[in-house]
Amino acid sequence: MRVPVSILGSQTIKTFSSIGRMSIFIWKFFYWIAKPPFRLKLVMEQLYFIGNKSVFIILLSGGFTGMVLAYQTYFGFKLINIDSLVGPVVALSMARELAPVLAGLIVSGRAGGAMAAQIGTMKVTEQIDALEVMGINSFQYLAVPRIIAGTIALPLLSILFLLIGNIGGWIVGTKALLIDESLFFAKLSDFMFMADIYQGLIKATFFGFFISLIGTYFGFNVSKGAEGVGRGTNLAVVWGMIVVLISDYILTSILVKIL
Amino acid sequence: MKEFAVEIDNLVKEYSGVEVLKNISMKIPKGKITTILGFSGAGKSTLLKHILGISKPSEGLIKVMGTDLGSLHSKELRDFRRNFGMVFQYAALFDSLSTFENVAFPLREFLSLGNNELHDRVENLLTAVGLEQDSFNLYPHELSGGMRKRVGLARALALRPKIMLYDEPTTGLDPITTKTVNDLIFDTANDQSEHELTSIIISHDVKASLAISDYIAFLESGEVIEYLPVEEFKSSNNSMIKKFIELS
Numbered sequence: 358m359r360v361p362v363s364i365l366g367s368q369t370i371k372t373f374s375s376i377g378r379m380s381i382f383i384w385k386f387f388y389w390i391a392k393p394p395f396r397l398k399l400v401m402e403q404l405y406f407i408g409n410k411s412v413f414i415i416l417l418s419g420g421f422t423g424m425v426l427a428y429q430t431y432f433g434f435k436l437i438n439i440d441s442l443v444g445p446v447v448a449l450s451m452a453r454e455l456a457p458v459l460a461g462l463i464v465s466g467r468a469g470g471a472m473a474a475q476i477g478t479m480k481v482t483e484q485i486d487a488l489e490v491m492g493i494n495s496f497q498y499l500a501v502p503r504i505i506a507g508t509i510a511l512p513l514l515s516i517l518f519l520l521i522g523n524i525g526g527w528i529v530g531t532k533a534l535l536i537d538e539s540l541f542f543a544k545l546s547d548f549m550f551m552a553d554i555y556q557g558l559i560k561a562t563f564f565g566f567f568i569s570l571i572g573t574y575f576g577f578n579v580s581k582g583a584e585g586v587g588r589g590t591n592l593a594v595v596w597g598m599i600v601v602l603i604s605d606y607i608l609t610s611i612l613v614k615i616l
Numbered sequence: 617m618k619e620f621a622v623e624i625d626n627l628v629k630e631y632s633g634v635e636v637l638k639n640i641s642m643k644i645p646k647g648k649i650t651t652i653l654g655f656s657g658a659g660k661s662t663l664l665k666h667i668l669g670i671s672k673p674s675e676g677l678i679k680v681m682g683t684d685l686g687s688l689h690s691k692e693l694r695d696f697r698r699n700f701g702m703v704f705q706y707a708a709l710f711d712s713l714s715t716f717e718n719v720a721f722p723l724r725e726f727l728s729l730g731n732n733e734l735h736d737r738v739e740n741l742l743t744a745v746g747l748e749q750d751s752f753n754l755y756p757h758e759l760s761g762g763m764r765k766r767v768g769l770a771r772a773l774a775l776r777p778k779i780m781l782y783d784e785p786t787t788g789l790d791p792i793t794t795k796t797v798n799d800l801i802f803d804t805a806n807d808q809s810e811h812e813l814t815s816i817i818i819s820h821d822v823k824a825s826l827a828i829s830d831y832i833a834f835l836e837s838g839e840v841i842e843y844l845p846v847e848e849f850k851s852s853n854n855s856m857i858k859k860f861i862e863l864s
């Protein structure tokens with residue numbers, strides 16, 4: 358009996374110390390974001406980096422998701438003659454769930470992992486020590502701009518996903534499935550509200566914050582040695598995705614009440 | 617009275633209960649080259665990190681140019697570190713920046729120079745360590761180990777530090793590059809001797825250390841077991857040091 362109990366005990370300690378370290382990391386972010394120097398140039402560079410990494414896949418998956426969604430709902434709705442509702446169904450599910458969540462998963466895999474890899478490499482090759490020796494706060498220099506950029510970038514990418522997805526839905530709905538175009542748009546404006554878009558954007562903002570927080574956290578915490586960086590990158594991707602999915606549920610349950 | 621760049625008093629450092637540095641006391645003189653020799657794992661890098669104030673002592677006191685590092689707040693400590701120039705074992709160049717930008721980095725960060733002046737200073741620094749114009753725009757991954765070391769040295773010198781620190785500057789380099797790097801360290805110390813530049817080198821290259829150092833300390837299992845002017849060090853009676861010198 359001792360062995361399982363002690364394993365459970367050491368796992369619990371590990372979990373709590375990770376949570377503790379993560380909390381300190383978050384606290385440090387809010388502390389250092391408020392202190393000069395404000396490195397706008399680095400934020401812009403990171404925005405460009407995230408965009409560059411993700412825009413193409415966002416367009417690709419957004420377009421196809423919208424198209425497939427239009428197809429799938431059409432054949433169900435056709436049975437009960439409500440096929441004119443394909444537009445709003447695509448638009449609503451995109452705006453409230455699919456755009457922020459899928460964009461979040463994509464950015465997690467692309468940019469979140471890359472953040473961990475970059476910072477992790479800088480750590481094991483002593484580039485972070487080099488910054489510190491020059492008197493530069495490495496957290497403020499490396500983590501803060503990435504977290505700010507991630508928090509700004511994800512809502513923007515999510516809008517892009519939403520737009521291209523709806524274009525996909527519109528093309529399939531009106532051109533391939535021949536739903537009447539004026540009906541398509543009429544229903545869209547009947548059922549779609551700004552609150553739906555806000556809900557998605559708020560969620561995307563949180564996801565962007567979490568993903569870049571996790572990416573930079575695992576970057577700073579890579580272990581020395583050859584596999585350290587690879588492992589850190591993996592953990593950043595996996596945890597980024599898990600946190601997107603779990604926080605999506607929590608945020609949704611809160612936002613549907615207040616919006 | 618002799619002046620000291622670094623004074624270490626009863627320094628103890630433990631990592632999870634293990635003493636990595638055991639009660640080290642030593643005074644490193646200003647304007648000289650001091651080498652800390654020792655086998656790998658002896659605690660050399662750890663000692664260097666304490667001099668830089670990156671690691672905090674478990675016990676004891678470290679003064680750099682008369683300032684007690686323990687008395688500085690983290691912001692003051694960061695600013696204070698600009699007195700140091702550090703050359704890392706594998707150079708630790710920023711791999712997203714070109715050779716030129718690596719050296720320009722500390723200048724851009726801390727001085728507000730005009731474009732021309734910045735350009736001149738970077739060029740002077742890079743030329744002084746023997747790099748040609750055509751390598752200024754290369755990125756770290758396009759440079760050889762020896763060239764990277766040179767860029768690292770130029771970057772470390774950019775803010776005209778009072779103390780230069782070298783962590784195993786020649787480990788992993790071929791014999792010819794090793795000689796060049798040692799000459800560079802020596803010349804740098806001499807060129808700047810009117811500014812009283814202090815050099816602290818960590819090494820296990822005995823031959824080079826004997827050739828370029830003024831003082832040598834021997835660190836073994838976290839203790840300084842010998843610390844002498846170089847001529848006296850050569851004739852040390854300590855059996856471990858005799859073996860270390862013989863083996864090289």
Ligand SMILES: Nc1ncnc2c1ncn2[C@@H]1O[C@H](COP(=O)(O)OP(=O)(O)O)[C@@H](O)[C@H]1O
Nearest residue numbers: 631632636654655656657658659660661662663
């Ligand atoms: N952050 C750390 N945590 C735990 N142990 C450490 C840490 N840094 C160094 N050590 C240990 O201290 C000892 C001395 O390390 P180091 O100073 O790197 O030696 P050297 O540079 O002389 O090769 C080693 O046994 C190393 O494992």
Ligand SMILES: [Mg+2]
Nearest residue numbers: 657660661662
């Ligand atoms: Mg070392």
